[in-house]
Amino acid sequence: xxxxxADPSHPRYxxxxxRHRLEEAEKxxxxxxxxxxxxxxGEAFDYLLGEQTIPSAxxxxxxxxxxxxxxxxxxxSLNGNVVALAGKEVLHLAHQLKCPVEINIFYRTxxxxxxxxxxxxxxxxxxxxxxxxxxxxxxxxxxxLEGPRANCSKQGIFESDVIxxxxxxxxxxxxxxxxxxxxxxxxxxxxxxTARMASVTIVDELTxxxxxxxxxxxxxxxxxxxxxxQNAQILQEALAHIATFLSPxx
Ligand code: PTJ
Numbered sequence: 603x604x605x606x607x608a609d610p611s612h613p614r615y616x617x618x619x620x621r622h623r624l625e626e627a628e629k630x631x632x633x634x635x636x637x638x639x640x641x642x643x644g645e646a647f648d649y650l651l652g653e654q655t656i657p658s659a660x661x662x663x664x665x666x667x668x669x670x671x672x673x674x675x676x677x678x679s680l681n682g683n684v685v686a687l688a689g690k691e692v693l694h695l696a697h698q699l700k701c702p703v704e705i706n707i708f709y710r711t712x713x714x715x716x717x718x719x720x721x722x723x724x725x726x727x728x729x730x731x732x733x734x735x736x737x738x739x740x741x742x743x744x745x746x747l748e749g750p751r752a753n754c755s756k757q758g759i760f761e762s763d764v765i766x767x768x769x770x771x772x773x774x775x776x777x778x779x780x781x782x783x784x785x786x787x788x789x790x791x792x793x794x795x796t797a798r799m800a801s802v803t804i805v806d807e808l809t810x811x812x813x814x815x816x817x818x819x820x821x822x823x824x825x826x827x828x829x830x831x832q833n834a835q836i837l838q839e840a841l842a843h844i845a846t847f848l849s850p851x852x
Contacts, residue, residue: 627686634709647790658839659806673764705737805840
């Protein structure tokens with residue numbers, strides 16, 4: 603790690619650490635060619651949010667945790683960026699929720715699948731976590747999608763009722779909603795098709811969300827659904843926050 607990225611007192615420490623994690627994952631063959639572009643877009647939106655968890659994102663996070671905790675077949679879908687940025691923390695989340703994860707990547711190649719599975723199994727072993735990892739042998743397809751990105755596991759994503767899909771693409775989000783699933787997404791861009799299609803949209807940075815979720819589950823109180831939750835209002839509040847950021851009072 604570069605000297606700056608290793609120094610937690612550096613003002614850009616978190617951002618540098620995330621970039622470092624992506625660089626390392628790239629060397630291990632885990633990432634899609636466009637992974638860094640996707641991350642850059644996320645960084646730009648995070649800047650507009652003030653690199654913080656805004657109140658509406660916290661409400662969406664609480665709703666998502668409550669829905670996962672009360673689901674019959676919850677699952678967390680993982681792609682290259684998510685494994686690179688928060689592989690360990692996501693496996694802890696799955697362990698706490700007692701739910702499986704599935705590697706379900708947009709740009710699917712056998713080499714990437716192998717690298718991602720190897721990385722996650724290594725973390726699972728090191729951390730002593732009890733989490734089932736699907737994705738190695740897809741045996742079902744998400745209806746309405748073409749090509750390898752439709753592949754999934756019958757016992758995993760296909761049969762899930764509530765699915766957490768951080769950094770999902772719009773098509774797949776739409777296809778999962780069309781299957782009747784409750785789809786929970788994490789996306790820093792409140793204008794993306796994914797953000798607008800999902801049942802619950804957490805407009806916040808992935809690693810902050812996962813650590814908030816783990817914290818909620820570690821607290822003594824059992825997660826409760828938010829009364830009269832309205833996802834459109836959550837998106838509106840994120841946009842309003844950005845608008846305030848763009849026109850600060852001087
Ligand atoms: O590993 P694969 O093959 O499944 O590919 C993964 C990527 C992310 C490359 C692929 O899904 C992709 O191209 O995604 P998009 O369509 O660029 O969308 C990524 C969305 O995630 C954008 O709206 C970004 O703003 C958002 N985003 C990026 N980084 C973060 C993020 N949201 C939250 N936290 C982040 N760290």
